[in-house]
Amino acid sequence: MFWLLFLALLLVFAASLYIGAQRSRQVAGPNTHVLHSRPSYHGGYLAIMATVPALGLLIIWSIAQGPIIDGMVVGQFSDEFEALSLPAREAFLRDARAIAFGGIVSFTDELKEAAAQIYQNLYRISTIAMTVLMALFVVVGFRRGYSSIEPKRRTRHFVERAVMIVLIACSVVAIFTTVGIVLSLIFESIRFFTMIPIHNFLFGLHWSPQSAFAGAGEVVDANPEVFGAIPLIAGTLFITFIAMLVAGPVGLFAAIYLSDYASNTVRAVAKPVLEVLAGVPTVVYGFFAALTVAPFIRNSGEGLGLDVSSESALAAGLVMGIMIIPFVSSLSDDVISAVPQSLRDGSLALGSTKSETIRRVVLPAALPGIVSAMILAISRAIGETMIVVMAAGLAANLTINPLEAVTTVTVQIVTLLVGDQEFDSAKTLAAFALGLLLFCVTLTLNFIALRVVQKYREQYD
């Protein structure tokens, strides 16, 4: 119904555009130059007058009617609901809605049928009322707009103001997204921290939320001892460390080589290689890690007589490092290229070799940028999900042996939230607390990276 009415409004909009323009030509007579605004703006003016109030009504009504009608149904069945628990009530309403509007019904009984009947009636009344009201809005808006079209009317200003409001609204979406992220994470995390004390979460050494509850499905107090995030943080940092051991030197040296040594032909080949490496989806890296790298490391480790887990931190870290190489190299390349040629020329003119120039002149000059690139790469590695989900382990071990399995924050978020879940348990809420942690850490790292560049960068030209 929503889309049908929306479509109707669109039609009204298009029609008003045309009618408004025609009307303005009509009132202007043969001399169109007497119009303050061009006819198309009059059309826009009329279209906005006719449809925007009705559109607002449509949106608000559609959002509001669900809860209001639910409330009315609950009111009808208040006696029966006394006996039911909250989940049972929700299930009842869900089933009633499903009976009324089609959907998957778990089971039916007379009471539900009755509720479904009420649902259907109320929705019919609501829809009719909304349609009538919208039609009223359209007619009134259209008539007011139509009658007010006159040559001197500054409809261009009106339309441009409206467009500007739309533009501002679009740019505010970014703020709303951030606010949405922060609020949803904080809100769920606070619920989590009412169940599990925050110090247990931040400083606990033991993580096994799957064993948090005594019985399956029963609401039992969660054991706060099993929500210690330290092993996850340690695992995340450990894998990130391995990744940076690979990506740091390789990415930096690749950037140096490409910006200062490589001929144009080499660059023409090497740059696309790095870009392709950057464009490969992370799930592909994860598959590669789990199916090629991890077995390879395990087999070669066993060949050396070592005990290697099939989900070793080394495999996940190594592949994550490969993924980050292009990230490091492109950021560093930008920074190194930004060092002015005059510095290089000066150093070369004093007789230093190319590598001496790079090591003693270019790199120090580019250092803030390179540090910032490395920090951004670390932030990227910490937030990376698919590689570790597919190649790292699930068991939260506190170890620094790269051949053992460790788990990470992102892996745990995924395992806690994928599959069947009740949304109120500490287990699923823990994922949001981990998400908050992840968000804060990456935000801080990005902030530091930005500050490093701002504070220490030298302006050379």
Place this chain on the structure above:
Amino acid sequence: MTDVAASPPAAGAPSQGQGLHTSDAARKRLKARYASEARFKFFGIAAVLTAAFFLVLLLSTIVGQAIPAFNQHYVTIPVDLSQESLDPNNEGEAVLRRVDYDAVVRNGLRSLFPYVESRGDRRTLGGLVSSGSAVRIRQEVLDDPDATIGQTSFAVPLDDVADLYFKGQVSEERFVETTGEASPTGTEGTIQILSTANDFRDLLADVKDFLGEQADEVERELASRERSLERAEIDIVSYRDRMPEEGSDRREFFEDQVQILERGINGLNANIRDLTAELADLRARSTAAGADEVLTTELPSILVEINGGVVKASSINATAVEGEVIVPLTTTAAASGGDWSIREVVLPERNRKLDDRSLIYLDQLAADERVERQFNMIFFSSGASREAELAGIWGAVVGSFFTMVVTLSLAFPLGVAAAIYLEEFAPKNRLTQLIEVNINNLAAVPSIVFGLLGLAVFLNTFGLPRSAPLVGGMVLALMTLPTIIIASRAALRAVPPSIREGALGVGASKLQTVLHHVLPLAMPGILTGTIIGMAQALGETAPLLMIGMVAFIVDIPATPVDPSTVLPVQIFMWADFPEVLFRQKTSAAILVLLAFLVTMNALAVILRKRFERRW
């Protein structure tokens, strides 16, 4: 740093031919500097080559695995789809629906193998074709009864393991030349085949070698068990030593540990005993030269093809085998050398999914020219399935398509509008600064956090459907928004001010200037950025896992609110399945995904090259 300054040439150079460098020390220094220069350059090259090597390794692994998945083997079986047997009274669809098509497939297969009689063997036979065969026949009959009814044969897909067998990926095989005259002792049941020459000698040696290798393996295992045993004993001693010094609660813990260890030691001892016995047995069998050998399922299989039949050897010596007849022989006449053949399937039967019997049946189907290799249409046209040979990516592709449509239709207008406002109109104030900081931050937020946002806000607060491309598209739109805004702003900034001034000069309003003149000129750049953002979104997996797009969905989604999955998530799910064919299909799906991404990026490059103007 500079040797030039340190060695004035006028100071009486000791001899000619040394150039500027006057002393050995200076030359040494120079040499060291050149060496370090070369080293540095080498590191650079090595870094680039490392990156290239990883890319080649990644792509070659995936391509190598994917290629077999693009083909599939079908077997043509005789079927009885006559009007009389399906729908004798010509009642139409209602009856056709209820026909037992499983029986049609079963009977068709059995008619090809009249000698397969026992229940177990028949089950083996039925397992050779895909379990979806009956459904396919049923579908075809219902779709087009006129053309299908009356057909006497039908091509059905083979089971995944059988398919792999024809792709040569089940086991290595070896054929042995025969020289002697072989005489079987019967045509059915358990028979012996005696050869006049030492035709089986090499095979016997092979088997002995194999036993030797097994023995080596057991020995290694034994050694590792013994090491664990030693370690456990040392641990127990150390616990016992420390126990008196500890407090009571720690002591309890130690006692527990000791008990656990002791239990472990008991297990290990038993294990070591078993392994020792096994080792002795294996060693004895492998070294007893020439003795008869019983072929268990842990040893390579030896199949003898003679007189139109196949015998699976159960014991072997240099000149004879004894074994069970799987395909009956036509006669017991002696076959001369070359007319009969021996075949060794190297991988032991226990270690493969396809047993010897199935393998022989499949060979017969192939010999009858009933097996045919086709382009794998199922992979490109069907949805997910638990059966590897029936699984396809079409459902995921459609899901990805819907998701991308939603993402594009949200992110593109929003992103362009935001970019226009921020670049062209926004006053420098706190609000716009806040927006800019926000956009830059959002670009660096881990994608999984967007998934959490989608779960908490779109699913739980707004009550939108789980697993729907609509929600996935919304989440991805928020994720790609910063990319599009940043690219669009760069494109708008690149339009020179003279354009704006010209438009303003002839009386356009600011909005007209932007919409009529600046935006069209910036469009190629904006589109390039958008395509790159969309390519990122297409490859994104993690946020979609959060909103339930990881569900197992067989049907092809028809609208953006139907539950569905997307290509990267499909890859993620298939990667978890143990079947070899699933692994190959995962690689093939990756190739499809990469093909989409390459196309999109190529489009972006073309757009940039053709339409972007330099001012």
